[in-house]
Amino acid sequence: MNTNTLKLGMIGGGVNSSIGYTHVCASQMDKAWQLTCGAFSSKFSINAESGEHYGVDKDRVYDSWQELLNQEVGNIDAIAILSPTPQHEDMVIAALKLGIPVICEKAITYNLASLYRIKSVLEKTNGFLCVTYNYSAYPMVRELRTRILRRELGELKQIQIEMPQESMIRGAKSAKPSESKSWHACDGDIPTIHLDLTTDVHQMIYFLTKRHPISVRAEQNNFGRYPNVVDDVSSLIEYEDCFHARTWVSKSALGSKNGLSFRIYGEHASASWQQSEPETLLINYSDGRREIVERGSFCYTANAPRYNRYKPGHPSGFIEAFGNLYTDFANAVIYRKNHRSYPMNDLDLYNGAYSLNTAQEGLEMMEAMNKSSNSKRLILLNAPISSALTEIKFG
Numbered sequence: 148m149n150t151n152t153l154k155l156g157m158i159g160g161g162v163n164s165s166i167g168y169t170h171v172c173a174s175q176m177d178k179a180w181q182l183t184c185g186a187f188s189s190k191f192s193i194n195a196e197s198g199e200h201y202g203v204d205k206d207r208v209y210d211s212w213q214e215l216l217n218q219e220v221g222n223i224d225a226i227a228i229l230s231p232t233p234q235h236e237d238m239v240i241a242a243l244k245l246g247i248p249v250i251c252e253k254a255i256t257y258n259l260a261s262l263y264r265i266k267s268v269l270e271k272t273n274g275f276l277c278v279t280y281n282y283s284a285y286p287m288v289r290e291l292r293t294r295i296l297r298r299e300l301g302e303l304k305q306i307q308i309e310m311p312q313e314s315m316i317r318g319a320k321s322a323k324p325s326e327s328k329s330w331h332a333c334d335g336d337i338p339t340i341h342l343d344l345t346t347d348v349h350q351m352i353y354f355l356t357k358r359h360p361i362s363v364r365a366e367q368n369n370f371g372r373y374p375n376v377v378d379d380v381s382s383l384i385e386y387e388d389c390f391h392a393r394t395w396v397s398k399s400a401l402g403s404k405n406g407l408s409f410r411i412y413g414e415h416a417s418a419s420w421q422q423s424e425p426e427t428l429l430i431n432y433s434d435g436r437r438e439i440v441e442r443g444s445f446c447y448t449a450n451a452p453r454y455n456r457y458k459p460g461h462p463s464g465f466i467e468a469f470g471n472l473y474t475d476f477a478n479a480v481i482y483r484k485n486h487r488s489y490p491m492n493d494l495d496l497y498n499g500a501y502s503l504n505t506a507q508e509g510l511e512m513m514e515a516m517n518k519s520s521n522s523k524r525l526i527l528l529n530a531p532i533s534s535a536l537t538e539i540k541f542g
Contacts, residue, residue, distance in 0.1 A: 153477050155180040156223040156247075158212045158238055159230030161188035161197040166252065167229055170279075171201050173469030174227070177453070179477035183207060183223060186215040212238055220245045224480055225275075228252065232342050233335075236261045239276065240268045248275035248480050250473075253350075254342035255506040257335055259514060262507050269503060275483055277476050277501045282347050282407060283354040284471035286442055286454035286463055287428045291411075291418055292355050293448040294430075300413030303356055305391040308409035310344045311400035315371030315378040338367065338377035341513035344396035345380065347407070349509040354500045355411060358386040359508065364525045365516035371399035382516055426462045472501070 155174055160167025167187065174180040184207035187197035191210065198208030209215040216226065225248040228238050235256050242249050243265075255278050256262050269276055282288065294300065315332075333339070352358070365382035369375065378399040384392040400406070408421035416432045428440040442449045443459025453474060454463065499505055515526040 151481075152178055152181050153224035153480060154183045154222065155250075156215060156219050156226045157182060157185040157187065157201075158215065158226060158228045159187065159234075160185070160227070161190075161193045162200050163188070163193055164229065167197070168201075169466055169469055170227055170229055170252075170473075173466050174473045176456070176467070176470035177474045177477075179474050180225075184209070184215060184219050186210070186212040213241065216241055216245055216247065220247060224248065225250050225476070233257050236265060239265050243268050243272045243274040243276065246272065246274070248483070250277050250279060250476055253278050253280055253506070254346045254510070255503065256510075257342060258337055259507075259510050262503070262510055266503055266507065275480065276503050277479065278503070278506050279469065279472055280347060280350040280354075280501060281465070281468045281472055282422065283351055283497075283500060284468040284475070285420075285422075285425050286449040286471075287420060287426060287440070288351075288354075289454070289471075290440065290442075290446050290449040291420060291428055294418070295355055295411075295413075297447070299416060299430075300411070300418060301415030302413060303358075303388075303390050304412045304414065305393070306352060306356070306409055306411040307393045308348055308351065309395040309406065310348055311395065311397040311403035311406040312344070313399065313401050313403050315373055315376070315398040316401055332373045332376055334376055337510065337513045337517055338380075340377050340380060340396060340398055341516065344398070345394070345513050345516065346506075346509050348394050348396060349512055350500060350505055351409065352386070352392055353505055353508070354497065356386070356390060357498050358388060358390050360384050360386050360392075360512050360528055362525055362527045363512060363515045363519055365519040367517065367520035369399075370397075380516065380520075382519075384512070422465075425464060426459070475501070 157170070160170055162168065171182055174182060182201055182203060185198060185201070185203055186194065186209040188194040194208060194210065198205055209218065226242050228235055228249060228251045230238065232254050235251060239249050239251055256265060295303070362385045363382055365380060367377045368379040369377060371378040379397040382394045384394065386392060405422065410417060410419040416430055419429045426442050430438040430440060440446065441459065442455065442463065453471065456463070456467065511528060515528055519526045
């Protein structure tokens with residue numbers, strides 16, 4: 148093992164989960180982390196199988212997450228929390244109180260009241276908490292961000308961003324969800340589709356533009372096979388500096404497996420990117436020129452060694468994007484150990500794009516979307532990271 152490799156514990160993420168193995172692979176991709184312990188599932192057989200599959204000593208596979216945290220405090224450099232979103236709050240708070248840095252899957256939690264409880268503990272403990280928004284860690288997305296910061300697009304005007312999926316309309320006619328995904332098929336204060344998809348859309352817009360939303364008008368629908376569950380949302384969002392966004396997220400879009408894409412428009416140029424072709428960034432200039440930017444062509448950011456684990460022509464994809472995040476988080480944990488401060492380095496350069504503040508603003512916007520759809524009103528977010536919402540009637 149690399150002597151600089153950090154020790155990682157994991158809660159959730161068993162072999163039967165959709166995301167666990169991705170995190171395991173990604174965390175070890177650049178030798179930044181070694182998975183040393185875990186409580187991977189509340190089911191004994193799956194927990195044991197996961198520990199064996201992930202190469203964790205059976206003596207460090209725990210029956211409960213509480214036992215894991217209490218036994219491993221001081222032995223691990225961070226805990227990755229990959230359990231379903233409604234379970235995050237207690238786990239995050241317990242880890243922060245023990246002084247364990249936290250890497251948490253998005254969404255950080257299920258509503259604003261829960262987030263405020265987490266935030267209170269984070270501030271009291273001066274703890275470390277990052278959220279894994281992996282789409283913004285694709286090399287060409289980070290390349291675009293660099294070009295935006297260099298003002299190559301000029302003053303930004305608008306973005307159109309969508310994330311359609313088909314999971315709630317494709318397949319069996321039965322409305323009964325699988326046991327492991329049951330929380331996805333019911334809505335709480337904030338519809339689950341927002342916690343799954345809108346959270347990534349919000350973070351992507353902030354990552355690229357550094358702008359905060361100030362008003363939202365949304366329409367929510369149910370088109371799929373789970374009654375009374377929101378599975379399609381369209382919205383118009385106004386941001387600071389007269390920047391506007393049109394967003395669409397869906398889980399009832401037949402033929403779309405995970406169709407994340409965006410088009411962002413400035414006064415001098417526009418740029419487009421889609422996850423299905425992650426190595427290509429298309430830029431159109433106001434003088435009629437069209438440029439295809441690829442990893443391996445001239446790049447400011449995407450040509451860095453950390454984004455080129457293999458030569459161009461062999462696409463860097465979803466798991467590699469998670470690997471980029473885990474390298475970011477490892478650098479942050481090491482910096483914090485040495486300097487007793489946070490944020491730092493890349494996480495600071497990204498203006499807190501993976502922080503609790505960004506997660507909070509996202510939840511506030513999701514709550515506003517739900518309120519807008521239910522009331523048929525435009526909702527004003529009075530200030531960045533503020534829970535105060537104002538209604539303006541329309542229609």
